[in-house]
Amino acid sequence: MPPIPELEEIRKAQILDAGLLTLTRKGAAGTTLDDVCKAAGLSKGGLIHYYKTKKILFSAVFREFFTRIFTRSADTMSQFDLPLDQILSYDWLYDTDDPQIRLGYPLLLDLMSLAAHDEDYRMIMEEWINNWVKLLSAALEKAIEQKTFKPMDVTDVARSISAVYQGIATRWYLGKDTHTRQWALDTYRKGIMGVLSPFMA
Amino acid sequence: MPPIPELEEIRKAQILDAGLLTLTRKGAAGTTLDDVCKAAGLSKGGLIHYYKTKKILFSAVFREFFTRIFTRSADTMSQFDLPLDQILSYDWLYDTDDPQIRLGYPLLLDLMSLAAHDEDYRMIMEEWINNWVKLLSAALEKAIEQKTFKPMDVTDVARSISAVYQGIATRWYLGKDTHTRQWALDTYRKGIMGVLSPFMA
DNA sequence: TTTTTTACCGACTGGCCAGTCTATAAATAG
DNA sequence: CTATTTATAGACTGGCCAGTCGGTAAAAAA
Numbered sequence: 174m175p176p177i178p179e180l181e182e183i184r185k186a187q188i189l190d191a192g193l194l195t196l197t198r199k200g201a202a203g204t205t206l207d208d209v210c211k212a213a214g215l216s217k218g219g220l221i222h223y224y225k226t227k228k229i230l231f232s233a234v235f236r237e238f239f240t241r242i243f244t245r246s247a248d249t250m251s252q253f254d255l256p257l258d259q260i261l262s263y264d265w266l267y268d269t270d271d272p273q274i275r276l277g278y279p280l281l282l283d284l285m286s287l288a289a290h291d292e293d294y295r296m297i298m299e300e301w302i303n304n305w306v307k308l309l310s311a312a313l314e315k316a317i318e319q320k321t322f323k324p325m326d327v328t329d330v331a332r333s334i335s336a337v338y339q340g341i342a343t344r345w346y347l348g349k350d351t352h353t354r355q356w357a358l359d360t361y362r363k364g365i366m367g368v369l370s371p372f373m374a
Numbered sequence: 375m376p377p378i379p380e381l382e383e384i385r386k387a388q389i390l391d392a393g394l395l396t397l398t399r400k401g402a403a404g405t406t407l408d409d410v411c412k413a414a415g416l417s418k419g420g421l422i423h424y425y426k427t428k429k430i431l432f433s434a435v436f437r438e439f440f441t442r443i444f445t446r447s448a449d450t451m452s453q454f455d456l457p458l459d460q461i462l463s464y465d466w467l468y469d470t471d472d473p474q475i476r477l478g479y480p481l482l483l484d485l486m487s488l489a490a491h492d493e494d495y496r497m498i499m500e501e502w503i504n505n506w507v508k509l510l511s512a513a514l515e516k517a518i519e520q521k522t523f524k525p526m527d528v529t530d531v532a533r534s535i536s537a538v539y540q541g542i543a544t545r546w547y548l549g550k551d552t553h554t555r556q557w558a559l560d561t562y563r564k565g566i567m568g569v570l571s572p573f574m575a
Numbered sequence: 576t577t578t579t580t581t582a583c584c585g586a587c588t589g590g591c592c593a594g595t596c597t598a599t600a601a602a603t604a605g
Numbered sequence: 606c607t608a609t610t611t612a613t614a615g616a617c618t619g620g621c622c623a624g625t626c627g628g629t630a631a632a633a634a635a
Binding site: 180181184215216217218219220222223 | 581582583584585586
């Protein structure tokens with residue numbers, strides 16, 4: 174019987190933290206259950222008690238990461254009044270000093286590669302995309318209400334915006350040597366304005 | 375001694391073909407040397423004779439794939455006269471019926487994820503990016519000569535264009551269920567025109 | 576108190592797989 | 606002809622690792 178009722182929650186959070194850390198450091202292919210155990214300060218038995226298989230654990234870790242990024246995205250957007258400013262508020266994606274960012278990319282890249290070969294992981298990827306699209310759609314809709322933008326297929330445009338963000342982000346991350354932060358910021362603004370310009374009032 | 379002098383070339387091509395096939399099907403993480411042996415119709419000893427380690431083999435396979443795509447890109451671009459048309463000639467990236475395309479994305483995604491954790495693979499990724507950037511830069515320079523575009527930092531703009539392409543491409547591939555070919559074509563044209571519009575004469 | 580359930584431990588197993596090693600055949604060089 | 610080198614085969618090994626299993630301790634239920 175659980176010594177305290179919140180134990181399960183505590184342990185799961187502890188394991189997800191450890192998983193996040195390990196997965197970002199060693200990559201999905203290089204991460205062992207034992208690695209995660211060690212990072213979490215739990216034995217294998219303890220770990221497996223909460224997450225039955227490696228895949229279940231990894232999936233939970235990916236979801237945890239995306240939840241955090243999602244929260245942060247929503248928070249940052251909400252600091253701006255104008256929908257267009259909200260849509261263009263993703264400068265923080267290109268901040269090398271931010272550990273969540275620096276560590277996040279390997280995770281995203283790993284998930285994309287897993288998603289290419291495994292339907293379950295692909296669904297997680299789709300969830301992630303859909304969440305992002307929803308956030309952006311809300312801003313677009315507000316802008317249409319306010320007559321800043323003409324009517325449009327909001328979902329499609331939101332998909333375009335998020336695809337542009339993601340393309341520039343992964344490129345910026347993998348091409349460190351040649352792609353500067355400034356390049357990334359300029360490119361995403363121009364790219365997204367290109368996507369939006371047909372609908373500017 | 376080799377029975378025929380071209381044997382090495384033949385075998386290497388044979389192995390690369392097999393590697394390409396296996397790697398795209400099973401992914402980098404799921405591919406065994408034995409898998410590649412079987413696909414190539416060679417024994418392990420035979421395979422290792424030509425590619426000493428798994429990493430060397432995989433790297434060669436990635437390079438082979440990129441060479442093919444590069445050739446195809448150059449060929450397709452050369453069919454257009456106007457530089458802008460050349461730059462926008464990448465419709466073929468979004469063709470599900472094309473096996474090279476359908477099979478290529480998993481490979482690219484795998485390399486990106488490997489590149490996030492391994493410097494050697496990251497260098498291959500950079501080569502790939504640089505090749506693409508060179509192709510696009512050439513078109514941009516021609517356009518500037520022809521006064522279609524104002525002067526610009528050609529390399530930077532080429533990087534932007536290729537990042538937009540890649541973002542939309544991976545998104546389109548992983549989000550099959552919701553992202554149509556038409557969406558991809560529309561988005562890339564708008565995104566790239568956004569990147570280019572500040573320099574349109 | 577006894578029994579059951581939960582939380583956790585860590586040794587162990589079975590399977591997989593990269594790379595090694597021995598063998599062989601054939602070609603060539605000397 | 607003999608020695609050497611190359612091309613290939615495939616058995617084998619050593620290490621790794623996911624998941625299992627038999628435990629223990631403690632809480633709670635009976």
